[in-house]
Amino acid sequence: MDESSFEFWFDFASTYSYLSVYRIDELAQNHNIRIKWKPFLLGPIFNTQGWDTSPFNIYKAKGEYMWRDIMRLSEKYGIPFTHPSQFPRNGLLAARVSVAFEDESWVAEFIKSVFIANFSEDKDISNEEVLSSILNALGLDAAQIITQAKTQENKDKLREETQLAADKSIFGAPTFVIGGEIFWGNDRLEDAIEWYSKL
């Protein structure tokens, strides 16, 4: 195995990212892979494609199919899922928290909790109080973390991460990146794990 890392690029609003967030830990443990959690914003990338919202909202048949597909897949995987009353939800602050504290051991738990809040508990993850209560439940100082997430330096950091995603030719989420190889979609998680294991 060479020194390539296994990067998991995701957007907090992305339904298929939720499925991978739920599934990736067990797969990674089984293959001794350390995941690099890489939050980014799909919005600016969609904008360059001429979209001002999720393509699932723009293309109706595809959007209706997606919800049915997610329902079937969550049953298949045994993942709790509730159709959120708002879609897509704004994951900006959650992404800022995640990049600001990407090296902290609690960040993976925070990310999972935010996805569960959005897609299982139908909570508004753009609401600062929702994120605060998640951080507090992890035994953290929510006020201090959110203040740090909102600094100009950290805002710029998330912007750079999103630009880095675009530079890697990422066009959707989830995307798994291993060196120069990219795998798009929850459907490709197993293939990406296998690819990495063979390096």
Add this chain to the structure above:
Amino acid sequence: MDESSFEFWFDFASTYSYLSVYRIDELAQNHNIRIKWKPFLLGPIFNTQGWDTSPFNIYKAKGEYMWRDIMRLSEKYGIPFTHPSQFPRNGLLAARVSVAFEDESWVAEFIKSVFIANFSEDKDISNEEVLSSILNALGLDAAQIITQAKTQENKDKLREETQLAADKSIFGAPTFVIGGEIFWGNDRLEDAIEWYSKL
């Protein structure tokens, strides 16, 4: 098992349809499923979404990814694949032949041969001679078949089938339809087979 049929909706220009064309027979045989081959044209459906060609040509990053993905998947499945020098190729005549003779026992072989010509042999499947030689190789009267495929009645039939696809909320190919349930993409072939088997 109830009386729902297992419909395989495909477009001759579709790369992911090619993977399913190659894989479906073995899966269907293992589960005693009779496949209803349903050719249609993605073009008119894409037009209603504001696209004048394949979205893989319109959205560059997604298109480049698709070719890499197809290459990896064809290796994984052991499917011969050559990046066609033209994409998408016009499958209109091939689709007309397929709908005109949908009840003939040879039509599945014809369909497979056309996909192989396009995606393994890099032949221009819009060329009548390419289709003629495929039909002749199957021991058929190519001239007579093509004449019948080009009648106004049959042109209308393909148009109706494409409208039927749109009515079923089909927005891409391949799509597997079982009653009111639709499964989009080569990635969903196994799920569709399992769904049908549990009816």
